[in-house]
Amino acid sequence: MLDAAYVNGTFVHMPLHDCNFVPDFMIDSKDTAILRVLQRNGRLTNVELAAEVYLSPSSCLRRVQKLEHDGLIEGYVAILNQTVIGKPGTVFVQVTLDSQQQEYLHEFEEGVRALDDVMDCHLMAGDADYILRVIVADASDYERIHEQLTRLPGVSRVKSAFALRTVKRTTQLPLNGPAVPDRRA
Amino acid sequence: MLDAAYVNGTFVHMPLHDCNFVPDFMIDSKDTAILRVLQRNGRLTNVELAAEVYLSPSSCLRRVQKLEHDGLIEGYVAILNQTVIGKPGTVFVQVTLDSQQQEYLHEFEEGVRALDDVMDCHLMAGDADYILRVIVADASDYERIHEQLTRLPGVSRVKSAFALRTVKRTTQLPLNGPAVPDRRA
DNA sequence: TCTCTTTGGGAACACCTACCAGCATGATTT
DNA sequence: AAATCATGCTGGTAGGTGTTCCCAAAGAGA
Structure with missing residues (x-):
């Protein structure tokens, strides 16, 4: 079945x-x-x-x-405590590129991938907007990263939003099917 | 040392x-x-x-x-392919609660934690704003989740932004120190 | 019934992990 | 300054456990 x-x-x-x-x-x-x-x-x-x-x-x-x-399982990782390793802060960064500068898209994305403090980056619907999740030690640490981001090719505007608290954070994707398999069969 | x-x-x-x-x-x-x-x-x-x-x-x-x-390693997890399990879409949802309704904060957060499709949720600086990362199968799947979110206690406004593409996504926190340890010592 | 797929058992091999003594470092005493 | 001790870390060892491939048997579908 x-x-x-x-x-x-x-x-x-x-x-x-x-x-x-x-x-x-x-x-x-x-x-x-x-x-x-x-x-x-x-x-x-x-x-x-x-x-x-x-x-x-x-x-x-x-x-x-x-x-x-089959690629369903991409890999296995250890999950570390963000606070204990010294990066307790989370910042969501909205990056706008100069419009009509599609040629910078690839370069910008390569630059983002090279930044260790950028955990996630998504290209959003709308006019060349990215949303980045960045982890930081403190405000002055963010200043450093902010500077690195503004230096990336094509970047026109960088807007930051600091998280006060992490309410939920999981790597567990929802799966269809029974939570516990049938013992029989 | x-x-x-x-x-x-x-x-x-x-x-x-x-x-x-x-x-x-x-x-x-x-x-x-x-x-x-x-x-x-x-x-x-x-x-x-x-x-x-x-x-x-x-x-x-x-x-x-x-x-x-010591809690530095929180655990070990398998990372699954979001597309292959049928949830290729990512939506960032900005939720605003009715102001002066702090008593709903806890209930709202409990509700969010119970929703399997909400992967992350952060309380943001500003007036009771949350940012959620939600994974979805398609637009109609998101409609269902949107409805669940608006039903949560205290929710006043729900603003959605669809990701077109995931540029970067990692669980690897940056660590200080040498990439490769010294063979000696 | 026949075919194809999936299952569980077995065995050789590798790994896990607790215990051991040995070594280095630093503090205390003489 | 030298000797002694304590502490913490290291690598080695060994029995118990897990891994993983092969094979025969059972189950599902045509």
């Missing part, structure tokens, strides 16, 4: 009947369970993971390897 | 002389190297990690356990 499929770069919820296409790969409820568990603890041993999702270690390992191979 | 310390909730770069305080814990260049490696690959085996940072497995394991115990 399949729940969903990834077809030609697009995710498809299975109609359950009438599947006249060849999906790149498919995900059933046990895969979903594996992903759900690994999103919470990426260092579980294979035998522990297998027990959580009611599979044998060998079968579980095969599924995980397939999920990794 | 110590590089930095965490003292009374504050990160301190060591003056190297005249350290007349008792730090909660200290981080040397080998710890930094370990953290740097684990931020890139959180599933390395201990022996592989030890080889990367030029330590014996037993010594390396002890350091990792300490970093975990």
